[in-house]
Amino acid sequence: MVNTLAIIGAQWGDEGKGKMTDLLSQDADLIVRFQGGNNAGHTIKFNGKTFALHLVPSGIFKDTSSNLLASGMVIDPEALYQELKMLETMHIDTEARLWIASRAHVVLDFHKTLDALYEDIRSEKIGTTHKGIGPAYTDKAARLGLKMATFVSKTGFKTYLDKHLPFVNKLLESYHYAPVKQADLIKKMAPYQAAFKTMIVDGSKLIDTAIEMGQNVVFEGAQGTMLCLDHGTYPFVTSSSPSAAAIPLNTGIAPKKIRRVLGILKVYTTRVGGGAFPTEIHDDTAEFIRTKGHEFGTTTGRARRIGWLDIVQLRHAVRLNGFDAFALMLFDVLVGVDTLKLCTAYKLDGKTIDIIPADHETLSRCEPVYETLEGFDDDLDKVDSYKALSNPAKTYIKRIETLTNVPVAYISTGPDRTAIIKRDEIIAKTLKE
Ligand code: GDP
Ligand code: IMO
Ligand code: MG
Secondary structure, three states: OOOEEEEEEOOOOOOOHHHHHHHHHOOOOEEEEOOEOOOOOEEEEEOOEEEEEOOOOOOOOOOOOEEEEOOOEEEOHHHHHHHHHHHHHOOOOOOOOEEEEOOOEEOOHHHHHHHHHHHHHOOOOOOOOOOOHHHHHHHHHOOOOOEHHHHOOHHHHHHHHHHHHHHHHHHHHHOOOOOOOHHHHHHHHHHHHHHHHHHEEOHHHHHHHHHHOOOOEEEEOOOOHHHOOOOOOOOOOOOOOOOOOHHHHHHOOOHHHOOEEEEEEEOOEEEOOOOOOOOEOOOHHHHHHHHHOOOEOOOOOOEOEEEOEEHHHHHHHHHHHOOOEEEEEOHHHHOOOOEEEEEEEEEEOOEEEOOOOOOHHHHHOOEEEEEEEEOOOOOHHHOOOHHHOOHHHHHHHHHHHHHHOOOEEEEEOOOEOOOEEEOHHHHHHHHHO
8 A cells, every 4th residue: 555655846946836735735634844944935725825835844735734843953943933823814724734853954044144245245146945944954964953853842942042043143244243142042032942842743653653554645745856955956946855865864764664755847857046057048938938927036027037848957857766657747838939949968078968967057058959739728728638628738648647657647727626537547656555
């Protein structure tokens, strides 16, 4: 029996992981976010309502589900508190349904200050979300970080600040920033400590027990594979690993317990922030897609960069994640685009290559090699099965399957939970058996 499923972004983030997590959580008992923090922005729509989540797993809308912020995350207490308040005003009850791993790390205000500072002083801007993610993971790796278990202990938090703040303040002062006042920080955090104290659990044990009991567990990725610190387009990446390989380490469960991996991708490509993007386009089609797909960041509101689907990039993601199947998102956005392009290789210094060069400057010089396909004009409001799609639409999907060797199990045709074409046979064979 398959009872664990990972939902992973196959591109540079914003692929629609939130929508698919919400949808698939309808059959799940426990939903786990395993890395990143509120740099993520996951949009979910159902019953005429729209929700934007940044920390809370997108499984929260199934009212019998449990949801966990696992140990690999970095959590901004203020942001989490506000998100819970937002859910409360939207009548989503989170009482006794949201848990925080005791080993998750905390993002404090000075991490956000440092995030902005590093961006300001570095010559090559990453275009981070300014949510303090990089500095919080830096502190973790430097063994200066703060775990949730320590944060919720009043004495633990104070002892941490006694040790760590002089170091932070020296750094801030050297760049003429105001130092952090310990008493102010303690006062500001007090309500969050109180609110989260009862939510702290051993995340590893919680997940493992659920799996052993035969419950269905969904792991919700944030960001996308190309933003992976280890295998992405470094240095234009985030500071964690959004890939399936990161789940065991970031949750505290054994690798063999991750049974199925669903790759989420748009039928084109988007990217927010700086960095190489070989298939990026700046023409009328890009504008058409940006407008029709509302391609503006959920977290920062920035216009997303737009490009054609990149098979070289997707094969990289397939290799890293071992996707059992794909969910193809924003399929409706391409309706009306006359000619579609798929990048099947790169040209570099006169040679054809089919891997992502590790050196960023080299990747920036790669030129896409395209094959063109006929566009499709389906009225997707009237299509509820794969069979009912037009031939050009099917050809586009089949070509993606052939070039990546991954079957497409879901085709998303709108932001709403109900706008989805399910290919039941493929779902059964790749994700359930
Ligand atoms: P995530 O970060 O991967 O969860 O993705 P985001 O929520 O940041 O971005 C995806 C955007 O596309 C959101 O605004 C969704 O509401 C929207 N969306 C998801 N699926 C579809 C779809 O099939 N069609 C359209 N038009 N929008 C979609
Ligand atoms: P979701 O979960 C798209 C990008 C930022 C920047 C880089 C580093 O919604 O798919 P960071 O603040 O993490 O240090 O920024 O990573 N980035 C995302 N892009 N979707 C996301 O999350 C992202 N999270 C971070 O734009 O380029
Ligand atoms: Mg997003």
